[in-house]
Amino acid sequence: MSPTTHAIAAYAVTILLLWGYAMTLWLSARRQKTINSQNNPGRSLENNPGVSGGNPGIIRGGSEPS
Amino acid sequence: MNTVNKKVWTAYWLATAALFAAAVVMIFAWTPTEATMGTVQKVFYLHLPVAINTFLACLITFIASIGYLWQRRQVWDDLAVSSAKVAVLLCSVVLLTGMIWGHSAWGQWWTWSPRLTFSLVLWLLYVAYLVIRPSIESRQRRALVSAVYGVVAFLDVPLVYLSVKLMPDIHPSSIGLAPEMKMTLLFCFLPVTMLAVGLIAARYRLQRAETLSMQQADDPSSNMIAANPAGGFT
Numbered sequence: 001m002s003p004t005t006h007a008i009a010a011y012a013v014t015i016l017l018l019w020g021y022a023m024t025l026w027l028s029a030r031r032q033k034t035i036n037s038q039n040n041p042g043r044s045l046e047n048n049p050g051v052s053g054g055n056p057g058i059i060r061g062g063s064e065p066s
Numbered sequence: 067m068n069t070v071n072k073k074v075w076t077a078y079w080l081a082t083a084a085l086f087a088a089a090v091v092m093i094f095a096w097t098p099t100e101a102t103m104g105t106v107q108k109v110f111y112l113h114l115p116v117a118i119n120t121f122l123a124c125l126i127t128f129i130a131s132i133g134y135l136w137q138r139r140q141v142w143d144d145l146a147v148s149s150a151k152v153a154v155l156l157c158s159v160v161l162l163t164g165m166i167w168g169h170s171a172w173g174q175w176w177t178w179s180p181r182l183t184f185s186l187v188l189w190l191l192y193v194a195y196l197v198i199r200p201s202i203e204s205r206q207r208r209a210l211v212s213a214v215y216g217v218v219a220f221l222d223v224p225l226v227y228l229s230v231k232l233m234p235d236i237h238p239s240s241i242g243l244a245p246e247m248k249m250t251l252l253f254c255f256l257p258v259t260m261l262a263v264g265l266i267a268a269r270y271r272l273q274r275a276e277t278l279s280m281q282q283a284d285d286p287s288s289n290m291i292a293a294n295p296a297g298g299f300t
Contacts, residue, residue, distance in 0.1 A: 001169075001170070002105075003103065003104040003105045003106035003170050004104075004105045004106075006105075006106045006109070006166050006167065006169065006170035007105045007106050007108050007109055007170075009166050010106075010109040010112070010113075010162075010163040010166040010167060011090065011109075011112065013159065013162045013163060013166070014112050014116065014159050014163060017155060017158060017159050017162075018155070018156075018159065018261055018265070019083075021152075021155055021265060022079075022261070022264070022265060022268070025265065025268040025269055025272060026268070028272055029268065029271065029272050029275070032272060032275045032276065032279070033275075035279065036275065036279060039279070039282070
């Protein structure tokens with residue numbers, strides 16, 4: 001392997017690992033948010049019909065969407 | 067996460083990605099190629115900032131571990147483990163990029179020089195930190211053992227840093243760089259540090275969410291109270 005190939009390999013490893021991990025964290029955060037809203041809809045702003053700015057039409061008992 | 071936080075967070079990651087891309091362009095298009103080693107020396111501009119940020123991540127674990135031992139609050143344990151995970155990742159990058167560079171510059175993937183050995187020990191110490199944790203069932207005991215371990219594991223960081231100064235090593239003890247190379251190196255610290263801090267912060271947020279979720283699963287009554295403070299929601 002030439003020095004250029006080595007340099008490219010090193011950069012590829014760095015970018016793949018660091019940015020790959022960032023993507024994994026982002027996906028995990030989204031999944032966790034979904035789990036939280038399913039387990040506990042009352043605490044999520046999006047699913048909370050009683051909180052200003054909440055989405056009224058998602059959980060049972062919420063007001064009807066206009 | 068409220069809308070303002072989300073926007074700040076998005077802007078932070080976009081800025082990090084843009085600066086990272088700019089650093090790569092600067093390294094390959096603007097910085098002169100080193101005469102002796104050639105193109106492979108360009109690995110140095112990422113290798114050193116990532117190594118320094120590994121120490122930073124280990125330092126955060128160390129401080130958070132002391133924080134837990136002092137206050138016994140779960141947030142410190144969450145911060146310590148988040149930072150330890152990022153430390154393992156960064157240390158892996160340091161070892162891998164170092165090996166690739168070493169193979170080109172020295173003709174071998176690995177040599178048991180003091181700095182390389184202490185770096186490998188550092189990686190193993192933090193991998194062990196993460197492997198040991200799930201084997202302890204009690205949350206308080208796990209946090210306590212991890213905190214003590216987090217303090218002890220940090221002792222290897224000064225050894226990695228000082229090894230080239232105290233013992234003969236394949237790494238140089240000081241580096242002389244041309245002004246453009248120095249500027250590129252300093253610039254590279256910015257995106258790499260932003261990325262490391264962003265990863266620790268993102269991992270910490272996720273860790274907090276997981277911890278709160280587990281606490282609610284352990285004690286559903288606290289969940290009901292938290293979800294329904296006024297008592298009129300069910």
